[in-house]
Amino acid sequence: MIFAFFNASVFAVLLQNLVFNGGFGMSEAIRxxxxxxxxxxxxxxxAFFTSATAAVCSALDSINIINTLSTAEHLGIYCVVLAxxxxxxxxxxxxxxxxxxxTHRIGMAAVNTLVLAVPIINRRAAFNLAxxxxxxxxxxxxxxxxxLLISAAEDRIKANETMxxxxxxxxxxxxxxxxxxxxxxxxxxxxxxx
Numbered sequence: 774m775i776f777a778f779f780n781a782s783v784f785a786v787l788l789q790n791l792v793f794n795g796g797f798g799m800s801e802a803i804r805x806x807x808x809x810x811x812x813x814x815x816x817x818x819x820a821f822f823t824s825a826t827a828a829v830c831s832a833l834d835s836i837n838i839i840n841t842l843s844t845a846e847h848l849g850i851y852c853v854v855l856a857x858x859x860x861x862x863x864x865x866x867x868x869x870x871x872x873x874x875x876t877h878r879i880g881m882a883a884v885n886t887l888v889l890a891v892p893i894i895n896r897r898a899a900f901n902l903a904x905x906x907x908x909x910x911x912x913x914x915x916x917x918x919x920x921l922l923i924s925a926a927e928d929r930i931k932a933n934e935t936m937x938x939x940x941x942x943x944x945x946x947x948x949x950x951x952x953x954x955x956x957x958x959x960x961x962x963x964x965x966x967x
Contacts, residue, residue, distance in 0.1 A: 778907035781900060785911025791887055791894070792919035793950070793957040798887035802916060803946070806923035811878060816920050818882030820913025822858065823891045827909025829854050830892035831902045851892045859883040887916055922953060 791797045798819065805811050830851050833839050839850065863879050882888075891912050895905040926949045930936070936945060 774903045777901065778903040781904040781907030782911035782914070785908045786915045786918065791890060791912050792915050793954040796954075797890045797912075798885045798916055799919070799950070801881065801885050802919045802923055803950075806920050806927055809924075812920060812924065814878050815882050816917045818879055819885050819887060819916045820910065821862075822855070822883050822885070822888045823913040823916075824906060824909040825858050825862075826851070826855050826888055827891045827895055827905045827912075828902070829858065831895055831900065831905035834896055835902070847896060848889075848893065851889060854892075855883060855889060885916075887912055923950065926950075 785791065792799055792802055801815070801819075805815050833850060833854065834847075839847075842850070859879065862883075863876050866876060866879065867873055891909045892905075895908055898904075898908075900908060923946070927946055930941065930945045930949070933941075933945075940948070
């Protein structure tokens with residue numbers, strides 16, 4: 774069980790990095806890579822929501838009545854699960870901190886496309902509960918790694934004075950992301966779930 778958990782985690786981080794291979798959560802990764810204040814809270818929240826949603830959805834999929842539903846019905850259930858986890862987590866944060874001011878970060882992390890993609894991929898891959906949680910955690914770690922790589926690239930692009938003006942800024946960043954994505958795609962040889 775522990776081996777399956779770690780195997781799925783490493784698989785999600787290295788071989789099937791959903792951020793670089795599938796593009797899930799990429800727009801949010803690019804957005805928060807330039808904002809150091811939001812980087813750590815949102816990246817950790819994405820990792821939490823991917824793991825929690827994967828665990829609950831996998832447990833629900835083991836119920837025979839739910840397992841026989843269509844893909845569209847599963848997607849609806851996954852959305853409800855994510856909404857319940859988001860509302861419960863936000864309520865706990867507000868109760869502990871007595872502050873509603875910074876809860877928008879929680880919402881930005883919860884509605885990330887990566888969070889909802891993980892339970893769908895877990896279902897298609899027929900992962901058990903341990904593998905689902907491992908894959909969810911691995912996808913969250915992959916998101917953190919993607920944000921770190923994008924942030925480091927953005928700093929280097931800004932510092933590069935020899936770069937043509939046509940490529941400075943976002944064009945160079947998108948080329949960098951494309952090259953990193955090709956590298957991750959080369960590890961798998963093909964897209965496994967899309």
